[in-house]
Structure formats: C-alpha cells, structure tokens
Amino acid sequence: MQYLVSVIDDKTGSGTEEEMVAIRAFNERLRAGGHWVFAAGLAAPETSTVIDARGEEPVLTDGPFIESKEHMAGLWIIEAPDLDVALELMTAGSKACNRRLEVRPLLFV
Amino acid sequence: MNPVDAREAITRAHHAEWSRVVASLARRFGDLDIAEDAAAEAFATAVERWPADGVPPNPGAWLTTTANHKAIDRIRREQKRADKHREAMMLTDDTPLEPLGAIDDDRLRLIFTCCHPALAMEARIALTLRLVGGLTVPEIARGFLVQEPAMARRITRAKNKIAAAGIPYRVPSAQDLPARISGVLAVLYLVFNEGYLATGPGTDPVRAELTAEAIRLTRLIRTLLPGDGEVAGLLALMLLTEARRPARVSTAGELVPLGEQDRGMWSEALIDEGHRLVRERLASGIAPGRYQLLAAVNAVHTDARDARDTDWRQVVALYDQLVRLDPSPIVALNRAIAVAELDGPDAALPAIDRLGDALGGYHAFHATRAELLRRLGRRDESHDAYGRAIALAGNTAETAYLVRRRDELD
Structure with a gap:
C-alpha cells in the first residue's frame, strides 16, 4: 500500500538546519528499506491558488482553500505493506522532522 | 429435539x-x-x-x-x-x-486488530464486543447508552478504516507486544468499569452483562496468553471486584461503601479464584504491573472477613508501589484514602487537597473530601463537598448514597 504522510505545522518556514539533517538521514533510511516514493516541503499556504473549472469559465481564487490554525507543511508518500509498518516508520519520521504527522492511505483507481 | x-x-x-x-x-x-x-x-x-x-x-x-x-x-x-x-x-x-493452535492465533489476531491503537477507543470497545464477544449491535448500544444506528455506524466506520488503512490482521511483533497487550487490557477494563460503575440517569447502577462479558473476554485472553502477568492481574482484579457486586447496592438502590458491605454476600468462588491468581503472580517473583497491584489491593480487602480487620498498612504499601508505576492523580487519591484509614483523616486531607486542580471535575475526589471532612467534624465544608460530588456523580446508586450522607449532616 501507499500512504500520504502530511506534516502538520502551525508556522511557516519554521524548519531548522538541525531538522533538515535529521530528515535527510530519515529519507535515506526510507530509500534503503524500499519505502521511499516521494517527499517534498511545501511553500506557505498563502502562496496557493484555488481553481474551479467546473463551470464554463475557470474561476481562480487566492488560497488556501481551508483557513485553519494548522496546515500541511510538507509531505511524504511511502510504500508499506500495512499500517503497522507505516506507523513504525513515520514514528521515526515525526522525531526527525520534529512535527506531528498524519498518515493516510492512498486509493488506487 | x-x-x-x-x-x-x-x-x-x-x-x-x-x-x-x-x-x-x-x-x-x-x-x-x-x-x-x-x-x-x-x-x-x-x-x-x-x-x-x-x-x-x-x-x-x-x-x-x-x-x-x-x-x-x-x-x-x-x-x-x-x-x-x-x-x-x-x-x-x-x-x-484448523488445528487448535492456529485457531487460537486467529483469535489473538482478531483481538489485536479490534484493539488497534489507530482506532478511537470507543470504536475499539464496540468492535471487540461485536467481533470477539459476539454481542449484538442493540446489546452494545444498550450497554453504552447509545442509539442503535449510531452504534452500528461506529462499528461500520471502524471496519472500513481497518480495511482502507491497511490495519494488519496480525499478532504484533515481540517488541510491540507488551504495549499492544496493555492496549487490549485497557479496552476490557473500560468495558468492565462501564458495567460496574454504570453511568447515566435512569439506568441500572450495575450492568452485569458488561462485567460478565469483560470477565469472559479476559478469561479468553488468559487462555491465549497464559504467561502474561498483567492479563492474570486484570482477570484477578475483575474477579475480586465482581465478587463484591451482590453487596454493593442496597435493596433501596443505594451504593454501599466497602466498609459497610455485608461480606457474607460476597462470592466466595470468585474470591478464591482471584486470590489464586494473585498468589500465582506473587510466586512468579516478577515485578508486578499496574493491574497486578490493583488486584493485590483487592485481595487484601477480600481477605478481611470484617472491615475492621483490613490490613491498611499493606494497602498503603501496594499503593506506594503503584504510585511509582503510575503517578496519576487518581492513584494518589486512592493512596490517600488508604492513608486516612491507617493514620486518620487529618493525615490524608492535605494530600487530597493538593489534587484539587487535577481532580476538581471528578466526583470521587469531592466524595472523599466530604467523608474526611465529616469525620473531622468540619460540617459546612463537608456539606459543600457532598454537593459537588452529587452534581458530578453519574451513577444512580452513588448519587442516592451521597444525597443521604449529605442530608445526615443537617
């Protein structure tokens, strides 16, 4: 299975160099174990744009689409045989990036 | 036929x-x-x-x-x-x-899946009672005072999450096992307590079907994990608590505190079985966990044929051990109650008052203070504390008892 792991943060641009070092080491571990699919940090939520092209004319709005205290500051997509493996891996991931994480299964169509 | x-x-x-x-x-x-x-x-x-x-x-x-x-x-x-x-x-x-061994493994898998930490506690309880205990949805809904459709949705949502999120059907690895067993035991203890200290207006003060089911499931886990001390401890704790159930509520529907119970009404068979388990754990020489210590406390109580014979020194010593494992305010409150019996109410009251910030919303905190203040002759303060306890208590028999005690002050 694949899981989307969202990094939960209440500040933007708050990552430290120390955290980056730990995240890089953690990513190496994901690659070595065959769990790596993708990872990225995200720019601040205020930089997002919402598109609605369901009508005739596409409508663009200044994002984010949900106003909340907390936002998604980065993400991983990992490969794991089941949730227990995913949770064990991302327990180390949460320590590495020093943030709370949400682990959510991807659907495949 | x-x-x-x-x-x-x-x-x-x-x-x-x-x-x-x-x-x-x-x-x-x-x-x-x-x-x-x-x-x-x-x-x-x-x-x-x-x-x-x-x-x-x-x-x-x-x-x-x-x-x-x-x-x-x-x-x-x-x-x-x-x-x-x-x-x-x-x-x-x-x-x-399948041969018996494999089936037993299947049942363990089922239990660990139903009690998976990625599920909400109420979902774990509902799933365990439905899939392991075989209770019907209406029975579970009644047990937890929830409407049937809501309980059915809770169970469906939990099963969907297990399937969609890839929660494995597996006995956890040796490294995770102790934590996961303690998660299973927490679910069973909650079921037991909901039966023993049933909450909600207009409901029976004790819901025996829940206590019986919790004991049955804990027995099942004990047959599957016979070497686990905490499983044995929880079973003993439940048995020694359940043994006192017949004496716990008076015919008038009022809670009868431990010290005033008719001990002749206690179930000797359950007490014997509970004591055997406690002795078995003592003989193992392995340091006891939380449930084993609580079971030992209950063994001391059920050992005394008269409330006055209770070995309070032993109870305080067991709570001292428990405080080291679990420094929670509730454990501290129970320790203080034992200290009050051993050294008198004035020795315990300061320790109880220090818990006010943490336990101000807990009826047993106020009920304990009320009782000790009454013994110390501080009538007005006792009256106030009974009032707070009554406002917070959810068990009908307990409320009836507290109201009478308060009214006796007048």
Missing part, C-alpha cells in the same frame, strides 16, 4: 465458538465485514435447523463450515472481489477445520 435443549446448545456454542468462527473467517477472507456477517448468518441458520435436525456432533465445525459457505455465497453474489484469481482460490479451498 427438545427446543429448550437446542436453544441451550446454541447459547453454549455462541459463547464457545463465535470468536473462533469470526477469527478463522477473517483470516481466510481477509475481510472483517464478511467474517462478521457470515458468522451471524451461520448462527441464525443454527437457530432454524438445530431444533429440528438436532445439534451436530461437532457444533464448532458445523458453524465454521456453514459460515464459510455463507461467506462464499456473499462474495459470489456481490462479486465483491475484483480479484478473480483469489476468489477461485477460495472456492477451491476445502481446508478442513
């Missing part, structure tokens, strides 16, 4: 076989929903057929085979699986009933 005998045979089979049938189906079909429905259908078929056809010589095998057929029928009917290959495998899989 005598319909009463058939009904008894079905009840017995339900207790003995339900979790085995669900667990083996869940492993075979990889789907808890299919397992639950097929098991329920198999038992419904037994209700129809056994009175007429007689009870089969091996009810468990009959139920498992019938449930397997029901599951395959459902899968065929719904074409639920896109994976034809897998379906073909299942249809040709005529594996006979």
